[in-house]
Amino acid sequence: MADTTSSGTTARTERPGGDLGRRLVRRRTELGLTRADTADRAGMSCSYLRYLEESSAAIPGRSALLRLAAALETGVTSLTGGETEAPPGREQAARHAELVALSDAECRRRLGTHGVGRLAVTTADGPTVLPVNYTVVDGTIAFRAAPGTAPAEALGRRVAFEVDHIDEAMSGGWSVLVRGRARQAQEPATIRRLTERAYSAPWAGGRRELWVCVDADEITGREIRQIPADLDDDPPRQA
CATH class of the missing domain: 1.10.260.40 (lambda repressor-like DNA-binding domains)
Known part of the structure; x- marks a missing residue:
């Protein structure tokens, strides 16, 4: 049209x-x-x-x-779309690769403004990792949760939050790990701001009225990068 x-x-x-x-x-x-x-x-x-x-x-x-x-x-x-059903990481390791640390600024850039991340929290059933749709507002990670659910159990606790990307074709990828304490957004102005800035409703649907915020006190990241063959002087390992 x-x-x-x-x-x-x-x-x-x-x-x-x-x-x-x-x-x-x-x-x-x-x-x-x-x-x-x-x-x-x-x-x-x-x-x-x-x-x-x-x-x-x-x-x-x-x-x-x-x-x-x-x-x-x-x-x-x-x-x-080759990764939609198969678990990631099915390719062989690259012959020449290195693991490098990402700077704080680069970690925050990779987090972006929204996406899907993994929340790690200790619940009544033990350590739990859950995917959640998140939004980043003024440097704070926020996501919706329903009362009584595992994500809501993060409130008041120290949690870990992780985002990553796997590049199957290059046998590489990166991950960013955030640690901090989770709290509930309670001020009406804050809730309104988070709701307005949210890129999407939770993919899982349903009513999720709580906004959980993670104030980062530690953020780290790593990336697997391929080394050009002419810069790698180590001989290949024998099987």
């Missing part, structure tokens, strides 16, 4: 055509990138990227997928 602008020109409405197109649009929107920005990063024409986003029949080659994944700071499997 096309929209007519005030100047009389025709502006094409972005309408993702297939699963790949939807993932491309969603990811570049998360990064605040326009189609032109993404095409420039990936070294491809804007018209070709439009085709990939809007055609349900688009089947790009591996080279194009790798460039798009790099441009969108994600993995090929995330773009193609």
